[in-house]
Amino acid sequence: MPAPRTPVTDTLxxxxxxxxxxxxxxxxxxxxxxxxxxxxxxxIMLQQTTVAAVRPYYARFTAxxxxxxxxxxxxxxxxxxxxxxxxYYARARNLHACAQAVTRDHGxxxxxxxxxxxxxxxxxxxxxxxxxxxxxxxxxTAVDAxxxxxxxxxxxxxxxxxxxxxxxRVRADELTPPGRAGDFAxxxxxxxxxxxxxxxxxxxRCPLEDDCAAAASGDPAVFPVKPARKxxxxxxxxxxxxxxxxxxxxxxxxxxxxxxxxxxxPCDDWCAARSGEAAAPVEADWAAxxxxxxxxxxxxxxxxVHSARLLxxxxxxxxxxxxxxxxxxxxxxxxxxxxxxxRVRQEEMA
DNA sequence: TATCCGTGGAC
DNA sequence: TGTCCAAGGAT
Numbered sequence: 214m215p216a217p218r219t220p221v222t223d224t225l226x227x228x229x230x231x232x233x234x235x236x237x238x239x240x241x242x243x244x245x246x247x248x249x250x251x252x253x254x255x256x257i258m259l260q261q262t263t264v265a266a267v268r269p270y271y272a273r274f275t276a277x278x279x280x281x282x283x284x285x286x287x288x289x290x291x292x293x294x295x296x297x298x299x300x301y302y303a304r305a306r307n308l309h310a311c312a313q314a315v316t317r318d319h320g321x322x323x324x325x326x327x328x329x330x331x332x333x334x335x336x337x338x339x340x341x342x343x344x345x346x347x348x349x350x351x352x353x354t355a356v357d358a359x360x361x362x363x364x365x366x367x368x369x370x371x372x373x374x375x376x377x378x379x380x381x382r383v384r385a386d387e388l389t390p391p392g393r394a395g396d397f398a399x400x401x402x403x404x405x406x407x408x409x410x411x412x413x414x415x416x417x418r419c420p421l422e423d424d425c426a427a428a429a430s431g432d433p434a435v436f437p438v439k440p441a442r443k444x445x446x447x448x449x450x451x452x453x454x455x456x457x458x459x460x461x462x463x464x465x466x467x468x469x470x471x472x473x474x475x476x477x478x479p480c481d482d483w484c485a486a487r488s489g490e491a492a493a494p495v496e497a498d499w500a501a502x503x504x505x506x507x508x509x510x511x512x513x514x515x516x517x518v519h520s521a522r523l524l525x526x527x528x529x530x531x532x533x534x535x536x537x538x539x540x541x542x543x544x545x546x547x548x549x550x551x552x553x554x555x556r557v558r559q560e561e562m563a
Numbered sequence: 564t565a566t567c568c569g570t571g572g573a574c
Numbered sequence: 575t576g577t578c579c580a581a582g583g584a585t
Contacts, residue, residue, distance in 0.1 A: 255581085256581065257581095257582095258581090259580080259581040259582095260580085260581065260582045260583075261568090261569085261570090261579085261580055261581085261582055261583095262569090262570080262571095262580060262581080262582095263570090263571075263572075263579090263580050263581095264580085264581085265571090265572080266570070266571065266572090266580085267581090298569090298570075299569080299570075300568085300569030300570045300571090301568055301569055301570085301582085301583090302568080302569080303568065303583075303584075304568095304582090304583085307583080307584090334583095334584095335582095335583070335584090336583085337582060337583045337584080338582085338583090339581075339582060339583085340581080340582075340583085343581070355581080357580090357581045357582075358579085358580070358581075358582085359580090359581070360581095375564080375565095398581085399581090402581060405581095406580090406581090411578075411579070411580095412573090412574080412578080412579095413574095442577085442578085470567090470568085471567090471568070471569090472568090472569085473568085507569090507570095508569090508570085509567095509568080509569060509570090510567075510568055510569065510570090511566080511567065511568080545569075545570095546569075546570065546571090547569085
């Protein structure tokens with residue numbers, strides 16, 4: 214008589230008990246859950262962002278702001294600057310807004326239910342479920358790209374995304390063990406990260422291979438089915454490095470749109486048909502420094518960088534920043550690249 | 564539902 | 575070099 218088949222969930226949890234990654238924001242399987250503040254912070258940082266990219270930011274944030282009250286008391290500008298380089302900057306503004314909401318409306322403690330968490334700024338369906346399950350042991354199912362991929366393969370769900378999400382959600386709910394929802398979510402992520410990868414999944418090492426319809430099909434990588442991507446348009450713009458007495462002019466971008474709320478070099482609207490069209494912030498003897506190429510999510514940018522040095526400081530809106538301390542200005546990567554180019558050019562001129 | 568929103572690493 | 579895509583959310 215054949216032995217009863219171990220349910221997929223138990224197989225996965227047993228694998229996780231033996232193979233869980235050690236991460237700074239995570240407790241080992243079976244241990245008491247981590248500080249909800251740290252779970253929340255890590256989940257926000259990890260949205261569409263790799264573990265390797267998050268690590269140093271997580272370390273700096275937790276050292277500088279060790280709890281929710283400290284973060285709520287911080288200025289939005291310093292949080293934005295500390296976030297510089299990590300991308301998706303609306304997350305940083307929402308981070309501050311969420312810290313203030315928890316401090317103001319919830320007595321400095323995160324609400325424990327998925328429903329209440331979902332109402333906080335920057336916390337969507339996935340993050341609410343992840344925090345509820347991981348930090349509070351609630352029976353919530355966090356469906357991220359890893360879970361979508363693993364579940365789509367387990368059941369060979371051929372409906373292209375995003376249409377297939379509803380079926381994936383149902384299946385993921387059915388697999389979630391109410392008593393270990395947090396470990397289940399993290400197990401799915403570890404499996405998706407190390408074994409059930411987007412390309413060339415390593416089925417030979419997968420604890421769920423015998424249960425997986427996609428593995429049985431012989432070509433598991435076709436799941437989940439995704440629509441074709443659109444081509445990225447290329448845009449062109451101009452940025453201006455204006456310095457005087459060892460300081461450079463920086464501006465604050467408007468809170469909405471690209472790089473919203475971040476410090477930046479003065480620039481045009483990136484809609485130039487060709488280089489040399491943009492109006493400079495002041496009259497000066499502008500020199501061309503070169504062009505920065507930068508790829509965003511839905512377009513590529515060719516940014517022409519110009520520099521000028523003034524003998525007298527003009528009356529102009531902005532912030533004069535010590536050039537030697539430009540690294541602490543919190544420039545997003547695009548402008549950090551432009552600044553580096555302008556400084557190289559300056560060295561050549563000197 | 565579709566679009567906007569960054570960045571860097573892997574292949 | 576180009577392509578894909580990573581613990582998504584807001585609108």
